Amino acid sequence: MNHFEYGPEGLACEGAPLAKIAAEVGTPVYVYSRATLERHFTVFRDALVNAGVVDPLVAYAVKANSNVAVLKVLGDLGAGADTVSEGEVRRALAAGIPGGRIVFSGVGKKRDEIAFALKAGVAEINVESEPEMELIAAVAAELGVRAKIAFRVNPDVAAGGHAKIATGKSENKFGVSFAEAARLYANASNNAALEPIGVACHIGSQITDLEPMRAAFTKMRGLVEQLIGEGLSVERLDLGGGLGVPYFNHPEPPPPAAFAAMVAEVTKGLPVKLAFEPGRVIAANAGVMVSEVIHVHERPEGRKFLVIDAAMNDLVRPAMYDAFHDIRPVHPKTGESVYDVVGPVCETGDTFTRDRALPPFGPGDLVAFMSAGAYGSAMASEYNTRPLVPEVLVDGDRYAVIRKRPTYDEMLARDLVPDWV
Numbered sequence: 554m555n556h557f558e559y560g561p562e563g564l565a566c567e568g569a570p571l572a573k574i575a576a577e578v579g580t581p582v583y584v585y586s587r588a589t590l591e592r593h594f595t596v597f598r599d600a601l602v603n604a605g606v607v608d609p610l611v612a613y614a615v616k617a618n619s620n621v622a623v624l625k626v627l628g629d630l631g632a633g634a635d636t637v638s639e640g641e642v643r644r645a646l647a648a649g650i651p652g653g654r655i656v657f658s659g660v661g662k663k664r665d666e667i668a669f670a671l672k673a674g675v676a677e678i679n680v681e682s683e684p685e686m687e688l689i690a691a692v693a694a695e696l697g698v699r700a701k702i703a704f705r706v707n708p709d710v711a712a713g714g715h716a717k718i719a720t721g722k723s724e725n726k727f728g729v730s731f732a733e734a735a736r737l738y739a740n741a742s743n744n745a746a747l748e749p750i751g752v753a754c755h756i757g758s759q760i761t762d763l764e765p766m767r768a769a770f771t772k773m774r775g776l777v778e779q780l781i782g783e784g785l786s787v788e789r790l791d792l793g794g795g796l797g798v799p800y801f802n803h804p805e806p807p808p809p810a811a812f813a814a815m816v817a818e819v820t821k822g823l824p825v826k827l828a829f830e831p832g833r834v835i836a837a838n839a840g841v842m843v844s845e846v847i848h849v850h851e852r853p854e855g856r857k858f859l860v861i862d863a864a865m866n867d868l869v870r871p872a873m874y875d876a877f878h879d880i881r882p883v884h885p886k887t888g889e890s891v892y893d894v895v896g897p898v899c900e901t902g903d904t905f906t907r908d909r910a911l912p913p914f915g916p917g918d919l920v921a922f923m924s925a926g927a928y929g930s931a932m933a934s935e936y937n938t939r940p941l942v943p944e945v946l947v948d949g950d951r952y953a954v955i956r957k958r959p960t961y962d963e964m965l966a967r968d969l970v971p972d973w974v
């Protein structure tokens with residue numbers, strides 16, 4: 554079921570025409586489908602359960618789309634939250650996700666962030682290095698608590714896909730080395746301030762081939778067996794996120810059912826609970842970014858620039874990873890023209906696509922960037938003093954602004970000019 558379809562008023566999100574939202578809220582604007590978010594979460598969890606995974610913790614990766622309303626939609630379905638900063642832990646808590654379903658990952662958690670997470674009673678802090686383990690132990694000892702930790706292990710497996718979002722090779726900063734994981738786990742077990750409950754891995758994002766995941770998970774299984782064999786207590790294996798989504802020009806990713814079947818096969822008989830940290834697969838295709846055409850600038854040399862009111866600060870994925878987003882007219886059109894689609898920011902990299910055949914557009918036309926619900930708004934900035942892009946959540950034919958566009962007064966009020974300037 555696709556919740557972004559053309560109706561009598563053009564492309565709509567569920568029952569809400571995008572043109573209507575754009576007229577009311579202005580552009581650029583992100584629009585999310587609640588039904589799609591719910592369906593993606595349910596399909597992912599049910600695939601695991603149907604494959605035989607008992608009571609998985611599906612901790613949605615907050616970084617993909619961290620709006621509190623989005624988190625509440627998922628949390629109300631039983632989602633946990635995978636977080637990487639105190640800010641994300643706070644967002645998850647604000648959405649009503651209990652600490653016991655929150656996983657706290659990240660290579661550089663600071664003392665205060667660790668203390669906050671411990672006080673919030675997070676389910677596990679994923680330890681990414683030995684110095685971090687020591688810091689967590691010190692903070693926990695000061696607070697007089699035992700920190701539940703899991704070791705994020707770097708399995709040294711190449712995930713494939715874009716180098717900037719691969720995390721599972723030993724040259725990447727993430728996780729403790731596979732070779733030192735058992736020693737660290739044993740050390741932590743002897744530390745009164747630490748309670749190691751498991752191990753975790755996450756080898757990258759937008760993964761479209763199950764084999765690297767199978768290789769990494771198989772190594773993790775071996776590690777769990779080794780730890781148990783050494784008499785250590787292991788309750789949980791966290792297999793991370795990373796499952797890819799269709800971006801139209803990208804290899805088709807395996808469906809959640811195939812992923813779940815592989816997981817069930819690799820972990821069969823292992824006496825631990827499983828956790829997952831999916832982000833993109835839940836949020837990407839639940840959202841679009843709508844923008845308005847400002848100009849069509851045609852050079853005598855032949856290039857045609859479609860200048861739109863969204864820029865790299867609103868959706869950075871094309872500039873950062875050469876990512877492809879399907880661009881659709883909000884009102885269907887016939888014919889074709891070849892464009893470079895660019896934003897107003899003063900960077901050559903502010904180019905969404907080059908030489909793309911699209912319907913012929915003119916000023917005032919609306920375009921929708923598809924598959925923009927993950928790592929879209931969450932990565933937006935105010936570069937060039939452009940107001941942070943607003944977000945709208947649709948539910949049937951009702952919708953609500955779930956993040957306002959800041960006013961210029963609000964933006965400028967954050968700058969402070971000392972009286973000695």
Ligand SMILES: Cc1ncc(COP(=O)(O)O)c(C=O)c1O
Nearest residue numbers: 614758759794795830831832833
């Ligand atoms: C530790 C961790 N977990 C989960 C995710 C979510 O990944 P994805 O959105 O690809 O599912 C990420 C991002 O890659 C991550 O770094």
Ligand SMILES: N[C@@H](CCCC[NH3+])C(=O)O
Nearest residue numbers: 718758759870874927928
């Ligand atoms: N931001 C990346 C994904 C990074 C995942 C975070 N570890 C993207 O848009 O594809």
